[in-house]
Amino acid sequence: MTAAPSLWRNRNFMLLWLASIISNFALAVAMLAETWYVVKTLDAKAQLGLVMIAGSVPRVLLMAVGGVLADRMPRSRIIFISLASRVLMLFGLVALLYWQRLDIWALTGFAFLYGALDAFFWPARDALTPTIVPEHDLTRANSVMLTTNQVGLVFGPVLGGILLAALSYETIFALTGATLLLATLCIWLINEPFTPRAVQAGHSMLSELKEGVQYALQTPVLRALMLVYAAANLLFMGPLALGIPLIVTENLDGQPATLSFLNSAFAAGMVLGGILLTLYPPQHKRLLMITVIIALEGVLLALLAHTHWVWVAVGIQLLIGLGVAGNNVPMMSLIQQFSDKAKLGRVMSLNSMASMGLTPLSYAMVTGMLSLHWSIGWIMPAFGLLMSAVMVYLSWQMAVIRQTD
Known part of the structure; x- marks a missing residue:
């Protein structure tokens, strides 16, 4: 108490x-x-x-x-x-x-x-x-x-x-x-209260990052996670971030309140997903669970591009947010379980950089297609369904995805 x-x-x-x-x-x-x-x-x-x-x-x-x-x-x-x-x-x-x-x-x-x-x-x-x-x-x-x-x-x-x-x-x-x-x-x-960390001689930031990269690539579970999240962010972030405002203006009512509803529904889905995973934490086949959820997010992304009803779009965004929480939380626990504690910080940052580093490229790809007058109604399904196919392929090809608890 x-x-x-x-x-x-x-x-x-x-x-x-x-x-x-x-x-x-x-x-x-x-x-x-x-x-x-x-x-x-x-x-x-x-x-x-x-x-x-x-x-x-x-x-x-x-x-x-x-x-x-x-x-x-x-x-x-x-x-x-x-x-x-x-x-x-x-x-x-x-x-x-x-x-x-x-x-x-x-x-x-x-x-x-x-x-x-x-x-x-x-x-x-x-x-x-x-x-x-x-x-x-x-x-x-x-x-x-x-x-x-x-x-x-x-x-x-x-x-x-x-x-x-x-x-x-x-x-x-x-x-x-x-x-x-x-x-x-x-x-x-x-x-x-702050005490600066002493910098060890001969241990530069570059050498420590290099050590972390080698460790992550040599660990099967960590290597699979980095590959899955790199592919997912490349095919997911651009279409979602750029597509939502365009869907609101082209398919829905074009009101700022609608844009805020869709953004809030996504965040609410993440909150709900976090609560559910806290109450019912997954214990088995967590890496496979991640790829399945990402594959389902790809299908939802494709459906969202052709939605003309506000509350259906809100519902899809809620499910996408639920999915993002559903793959991010198990990802964190897998990294913590399979990483050397002395290298955990570098592994976490490398996983973030592997995914975030491809986000600008994802934005650039979608922006280039929009500049060529491609419709967002084609772009989002193409990216979403390709992401689903990649997750199915990786799950089939990499035994560590199917076997890791």
């Missing part, structure tokens, strides 16, 4: 939790507004992928640097600088809107800077909680933070849709900038 209230008496954790709630909502609203501005105001549907590529590339390329930096300086300081920079960027958007200079190239530049900030923000955020929370409270703290992030993903787009229907873009970006400033202040007030 004493452990429960102790976490909520932890001033540093409360500040981090409050900053997470505020920033998740603010950034979700801002991202929805930017997407809608590109699609509806600029009518630059084919260029939406360019903005997403610009945000993805620096995030992938700088992630390793961000991880090293998070071990060499206070994590709260890195988070503070990242959030403060985003506040300035949001007010910069307001200024460009006021001067009528916010075009696709300006948004692409902002996306590039945003992705670069993410590369430093994420490693610092993930490393901060163990620094400010005692070990006996760490599991509860991580659970609270995960739930907070998911709540922001679910309700942030809903709030964004309401604001888009009632306010101008200038007002929305100014409001989110001011809100994010509160989160930045919370991070500034954190008193982080």
Whole structure:
């Protein structure tokens, strides 16, 4: 009974939790507004992928640097600088809107800077909680933070849709900038006990990453996971991210509220999937379970492209989100089980980079097809069904997928 209230008496954790709630909502609203501005105001549907590529590339390329930096300086300081920079960027958007200079190239530049900030923000955020929370409270703290992030993903787009229907873009970006400033202040007030890690002579970041790559490729389960997720992200991320706004404008009612409903349904599916897997954790054939779920997601992606009813689209998005949680959670447990604990961090980052690194290429492929005037009604089924076929083929060819519990 004493452990429960102790976490909520932890001033540093409360500040981090409050900053997470505020920033998740603010950034979700801002991202929805930017997407809608590109699609509806600029009518630059084919260029939406360019903005997403610009945000993805620096995030992938700088992630390793961000991880090293998070071990060499206070994590709260890195988070503070990242959030403060985003506040300035949001007010910069307001200024460009006021001067009528916010075009696709300006948004692409902002996306590039945003992705670069993410590369430093994420490693610092993930490393901060163990620094400010005692070990006996760490599991509860991580659970609270995960739930907070998911709540922001679910309700942030809903709030964004309401604001888009009632306010101008200038007002929305100014409001989110001011809100994010509160989160930045919370991070500034954190008193982080930090001891920098000593860098061992002869062990450069490059040599440690090389060791991790060799280890992952030589371990059958890890090699299979990296291959599955690389293929899935290449064929899934671009069609889903670029396809949803286009489906809303071309197949559905073209309202910002509909876009927010679809985004929220996806996040709600992830929350539901996480809850179900917590209550009923899978124990057998988890790697096969992952490939089967990804194959089903491909079929759902194909169906979504030809949906003309809002609530059917919402239902499909809910199932896709459920599937994403259904393959991500077992993936995490498999990596933890089959990895050397001394190499776990590198294996986790390599798996993320193997998948995230192909996301910009996925965006580029879909963007190229859209520029050639291919219909999203053809692109999404082609990518989705090909992804399903690849998962079936990998499951058939790799015995480790069929046999691993």
